[in-house]
Amino acid sequence: MTQSVIKLTVTAEDRRVAWLATAAVGLSLVDAAIPSPLPGVKPGLANIVTLVVLARYGWGTAVWVSALRVLAGSLLLGYFLAPGFFLSLTGTTLSLLTLGAAQHLPTRWFGPVSLSILAAFAHIGGQLLLARAWLIPHDGVFLLTPIFAGAALVFGTLNGLIAAKLLAETASAETSP
């Protein structure tokens, strides 16, 4: 009998994605621990990781990190395949698509703050539409739109600023050792 060994080669890219996803999952847990006045209004700290990854490693890596974050985050918090998981998945998918389009904006004018705000709006927009179509099939859900949109603007700006700060610090650390 021949022994077959299945060996998966782990590339540096894989390790990087794993580390970044871990950071994102950690921030998701912090997010979940912050009390919220309304379900759905959350800082979305893990998006900081997505923004940094997008700027440093590109969109493909950002998609990987986000997908792993949604999966592992939902498993850890116990809502895997529950409605919250699909809300999270829809929001993340739409905000990634938005980021994919928005990253082509001229970087001289539009920084992480713009990307973060646009992604936050896409995120909450996707969640509202899914909630309307599936969870609460009544136009009453849209009554919450101004609150969600306001929260998206505030937290989107804050997350964008933190991401911009992180990117600026790592950039200056690399150029001046």
Next chain:
Amino acid sequence: MKSWLALIRPGDWLVLLGSAVLVGFSVPVFWQGGMADRAIIRQEGKVFAEVDLKARKQFAVGGPLGTTLIAVEPGRARVVSDPSPRQYCVRQGWLMRPGEIAICAPNRVSVQIAGRTKVYDSISY
């Protein structure tokens, strides 16, 4: 503080401002009709009473089947009891938003919430 402001690029300000305007405009769009401030009680299609949603009040409205009891409280109103067989208007519970309406069709009584501006929907229009 200054170092944080330096992180916002010119276009970011545009996005920030544009989003703030959008959020501002979303308030009247999604919260049309403003706050609920009156309840209109109708009997046989005619206005039976128009009450400010400020004080606690009870109304007994007569219809072909019997008496419909309507309760008004600060900011909301509801049908407390009704002789209709299926009790749809009672089960609707509290009405709080402008444009919301509970119709007790068999007894020909309805309660509608009104705000400062008129809200149209497929029933009331």
